[in-house]
Amino acid sequence: xxxxxxxxxxxxxxxxxxxxxxxxxxxxxxxxxxxxxxxxxxxxxxxxxxxxxxxxxxxxxxxxxxxxxxxxxxxxxxxxxxxxxxxxxxxxxxxxxxxxxxxxxxxxxxxxxxxxxxxxxxxxxxxxxxxxxxxxxxxxxx
Amino acid sequence: xxxxxxxxxxxxxxxxxxxxxxxxxxxxxxxxxxxxxxxxxxxxxxxxxxxxxxxxxxxxxxxxxxxxxxxxxxxxxxxxxxxxxxxxxxxxxxxxxxxxxxxxxxxxxxxxxxxxxxxxxxxxxxxxxxxxxxxxxxxxxx
Amino acid sequence: xxxxxxxxxxxxxxxxxxxxxxxxxxxxxxxxxxxxxxxxxxxxxxxxxxxxxxxxxxxxxxxxxxxxxxxxxxxxxxxxxxxxx
Amino acid sequence: xxxxxxxxxxxxxxxxxxxxxxxxxxxxxxxxxxxxxxxxxxxxxxxxxxxxxxxxxxxxxxxxxxxxxxxxxxxxxxxxxxxxx
Numbered sequence: 001x002x003x004x005x006x007x008x009x010x011x012x013x014x015x016x017x018x019x020x021x022x023x024x025x026x027x028x029x030x031x032x033x034x035x036x037x038x039x040x041x042x043x044x045x046x047x048x049x050x051x052x053x054x055x056x057x058x059x060x061x062x063x064x065x066x067x068x069x070x071x072x073x074x075x076x077x078x079x080x081x082x083x084x085x086x087x088x089x090x091x092x093x094x095x096x097x098x099x100x101x102x103x104x105x106x107x108x109x110x111x112x113x114x115x116x117x118x119x120x121x122x123x124x125x126x127x128x129x130x131x132x133x134x135x136x137x138x139x140x141x142x
Numbered sequence: 143x144x145x146x147x148x149x150x151x152x153x154x155x156x157x158x159x160x161x162x163x164x165x166x167x168x169x170x171x172x173x174x175x176x177x178x179x180x181x182x183x184x185x186x187x188x189x190x191x192x193x194x195x196x197x198x199x200x201x202x203x204x205x206x207x208x209x210x211x212x213x214x215x216x217x218x219x220x221x222x223x224x225x226x227x228x229x230x231x232x233x234x235x236x237x238x239x240x241x242x243x244x245x246x247x248x249x250x251x252x253x254x255x256x257x258x259x260x261x262x263x264x265x266x267x268x269x270x271x272x273x274x275x276x277x278x279x280x281x282x283x284x
Numbered sequence: 285x286x287x288x289x290x291x292x293x294x295x296x297x298x299x300x301x302x303x304x305x306x307x308x309x310x311x312x313x314x315x316x317x318x319x320x321x322x323x324x325x326x327x328x329x330x331x332x333x334x335x336x337x338x339x340x341x342x343x344x345x346x347x348x349x350x351x352x353x354x355x356x357x358x359x360x361x362x363x364x365x366x367x368x369x
Numbered sequence: 370x371x372x373x374x375x376x377x378x379x380x381x382x383x384x385x386x387x388x389x390x391x392x393x394x395x396x397x398x399x400x401x402x403x404x405x406x407x408x409x410x411x412x413x414x415x416x417x418x419x420x421x422x423x424x425x426x427x428x429x430x431x432x433x434x435x436x437x438x439x440x441x442x443x444x445x446x447x448x449x450x451x452x453x454x
Contacts, residue, residue: 088369117369
């Protein structure tokens, strides 16, 4: 969990190391979807920080056990993110590509439903902001 | 196809653009696997350039048709690559994460069997080099 | 004097209460987690429907039973369904 | 004088022939792709087993039939199974 912008290049560097023939990185970004309160211009992410970080660590261990990941990145933004900003990066380094893909998919799917993070939308200025925390199918694909 | 080092950051930049809520990037790197001729220290990639590029374009069109990709990257190195160097990057930008993952997986799987690129191993110096072009299950996970 | 419980409210629970954190007094011997949640919802009625789909968390661990005791000084959190990513 | 066919050899085919490119004379009216491949393999016997698992390519397009004509000036390539990635 960080307040600062996430970097794909930094995520890739964090995944480097011997034996990592296959690296899979997934990046979720804020999309300018139309919503009932107007076009989304930002998402605000909040988290229960301690349990969220504990869950990240548990997810990393689960990926290692299930997919033999060599290295894993699970990074999530908190605070207010404008459209186009990166909300989440998950990355996996494995010897082979099939587990690298599977582990990355596992991490992002599990993150969305098991990590105490919530988002609320901020719609186009000029209309009343509308809060929809924890709505499934939110405005970020991540 | 390029002789120059591939950059994950550049691939991500090439995938940016409106509506791309989900980006999936796969990176294949040369692994130092043990082989019958000694530990692999490098791979040499050769390609039939014109048909390879034509096939890349066809793959990009197929991804767009099948997975509604908004943008696609298919980059492959040629020439001699040392262990740890990036041999291939495929990347996809979609509105949602499921097609982004599926399209990236489609691109790398298809690339390996339909694009006229071949690799041969260079083993640890001090032993006779051994050439194993076009062997399935080569020494790069990409 | 007994220390209060720190109650953390997120997302819809935060909106329903109008704050992200409360101090809540509990008896020196503590209070069942389910009773604590009901007490808070009694004071903030908009919280009641959100509680039905939320998980309760005590000191960073999920509450496994509504009868689990929340003690003075504990951190107690209400987690509506998650929406990260 | 008829122009030769440019023959491109990759991977195992390149190793078998010892070169990545050949110039191969064909009659002015051309030669069936299958016959051309057999002629080359007759001169470079180590190529024969590789040809069995290879695809033939004329001017960047897969040869669909061994009887397809390769003409003077064409580019003719032998593609062993691919191994990119």
